[in-house]
Amino acid sequence: MDMKTIYLLIPLAPLFGAILAGLFGWAIGRRAAHCVTIGGVAVSFALSAYVLNHLLSGGQPYNGTIYTWLSINGIDFNVGFLVDTLTAMMMCVVTFVSLMVHIYTIGYMHEDPGYQRFFSYISLFTFSMLMLVMANNFVQLFFGWEAVGLVSYLLIGFWFKRPTATFANLKAFLVNRVGDFGFLLGIGLVLAYFGSLDYAEVFARAPELKDTTITLWTGHTWSLMAVTCILLFVGAMGKSAQFPLHVWLPDSMEGPTPISALIHAATMVTAGIFMVARMSPMFELSDTALNFVLVIGAITALFMGLLGIIQNDIKRVVAYSTLSQLGYMTVALGASAYSVAVFHLMTHAFFKALLFLAAGSVIIGMHHDQDIRNMGGLRKYMPITWLTSLIGSLALIGTPFLSGFYSKDSIILAVGASTLPGAGFAYFAVVAGVFVTAFYSFRMYFLVFHGKERWMAAKHGHDHHHDDHGDDHHHGLGPNDKPHESPWVVTLPLVLLAIPSVLIGGLAMAPMLAGGFFNGVIFVDGGAHKAMQAVAHHAHDALAMGTHAFATLPFWLAAAGVAAAYLFYMLKPALPQLFDRVFSAIGVRKLLEQKYYMDHLYINGFAALGRGLGTVLWKVGDALLIDGLMVNGSARVVGFFANVMRRLQTGYIYHYAFAMILGAIALLTWWLGGVALPR
DSSP: OOHHHHHHHHHHHHHHHHHHHHHHHHHHHHHHHHHHHHHHHHHHHHHHHHHHHHHHTTOOOEEEEEEEEEEETTEEEEEEEEESHHHHHHHHHHHHHHHHHHHHHHHHSTTOTTHHHHHHHHHHHHHHHHHHHHBSBHHHHHHHHHHHHHHHHHHHTSSTTSHHHHHHHHHHHHHHHHHHHHHHHHHHHHHHHHSOOBHHHHHHHGGGGTTOEEEEETTEEEEHHHHHHHHHHHHHHHHTTOTTSOTHHHHGGGSOHHHHHIIIIISGGGHHHHHHHHTHHHHTTOHHHHHHHHHHHHHHHHHHHHHHTTOOBHHHHHHHHHHHHHHHHHHHHHTTOHHHHHHHHHHHHHHHHHHHHHHHHHHHHTTSOOBGGGOOOGGGTOHHHHHHHHHHHHHHTTOTTSHHHHHHHHHHHHHHHOOSTTHHHHHHHHHHHHHHHHHHHHHHHHHHHSSSOOHHHHSTTOOTTOOOSSSOSOOSOOTTOOOOOOOHHHHHHHHHHHHHHHHHHHHHHIIIIISSTTTTTSOOOTTTOOHHHHHHHHHTOHHHHHHHGGGSHHHHHHHHHHHHHHIIIIIOTHHHHHHHHHHHHTTHHHHHHTGGGHHHHIIIIIIHHHHHHHHHIIIIIIIIIIIIIIIHHHHHHHHHHHHHHHHHOOOOHHHHHHHHHHHHHHHHHHHHHHSOOOO
């Protein structure tokens, strides 16, 4: 099998599974539906691993057109693949996490009537994501970008009979349209000034256009590269949920847990990070754009982490954690440490997918109760879920020698070495974020797996809206129920995700950050941006970096976060209530509960303004001016004259004779008035 066929098979195998399960699921049944979709993604993963190995063994990257579907004025719109080390690594991450989610879904969704439909959607999502990462041109990138947005809309609103789910998927769709509008404008500028949509041609021409300026409005010139890169990054802000376009991601927890792991951990939300890394030859030419990226990432990393502290829904804690970690990746991009951002993308994909799936396993064990205040002591009932959750949490907070440590500490090193104006604030944000991450992660961990068993008290007066299931019957443990470990189709993916969560960071750091893994793929201007040099200095020896960590500030901040969580939720349970009262008194609690009033601003500000403007245009423009004045008004004018004329048409001869006499008199009067009579 030649390499081109393999590249075609990788995205088409999940697409084939999605079509079979989606269109013929009713005929082939549940077992066949999950077999064809899992089979398609397994083939895709195996071939992706083969492609990565081929490239690492000295194989040449592939950049070629598969199909030209449109040519206009010398510009081609192609389906084409660019397969280099960055693409191959992303393909492996996407397909592996997707395969784990597919297997997990058998156990999680086994009672759901939409079983085949769900498998079709997640397989279609995998196809869309692969088309996005394998693209070699902006058109295909945009196709994959929109396709993952569409499938995420279908998945978030999978239980479409629930009003909260339909609101959440509409919110995700609309917020992403804002980002996509910026993205489309950026692609338009690329086409207008570079004359091509092919990556290789655009990147080759970028240095020539570094000093080109454009006039957006009279008297104000802007750098073309800065405007283009910022607009492209606006697309990433929507897809990768960066402040202020982050509001859709926590609400998207309304979808079933498997898609939380697939969309909000490993794949869709990292599309923006991948895109900026891919566009590094352009972003390196604009410090303005890089600084914008850096500051937006820093705001997201710190302030979204703070919101995780007050969440009581197990999935929402992990969702805010995802927001915060995406902020870390974005900060690395802004510091020109693109390979560090992609490295954190990879390590985060494994441990965050693990945390989401473990949260789902807890939800199954708790009979679909998601409130962590109703849990406690699950460690002895769910040992595999407990151990894998602990590994995921330790990786997330950056415990030395686990995968998250290497990527997170590399980001902190990179930001510390950055000379951009926003680097000082960004450094504070990522360092403070270490404590916040450790605190909210272990708050959840202790409340769920340790301490006294609180589900007995929760049986009476169960909070109904905390459920992750499509139907409307009562959820939570019954009077004689106890939590139970999940079936093997749920725990196997947890174990398989826990392994890379421990090992992948140490194994991959040296080649990805200090070696030549991204040579020729990611471009960094070493003269102007020295962050990567600082990282590479530490990254060549994983053991030394892990050992040295015990003497660094981030390690002690993480340890302090875990200790604080243990003190608050295990030793002194009265302390959180005390702090709660203090923070409520000064308004901080309200600020966090209202999520910094961003939803309030969008719903009661922009959305209300849009609805108000729509109402004015409807009532004044449409109803009054167009319908009332132009359409009905013109009809009334014609009707009035017709009515007048109708009164003249009586049918009586003497009326017509009288009209003729009047007409004759009028004509004579007019004629005589114009003739000069003799004196």
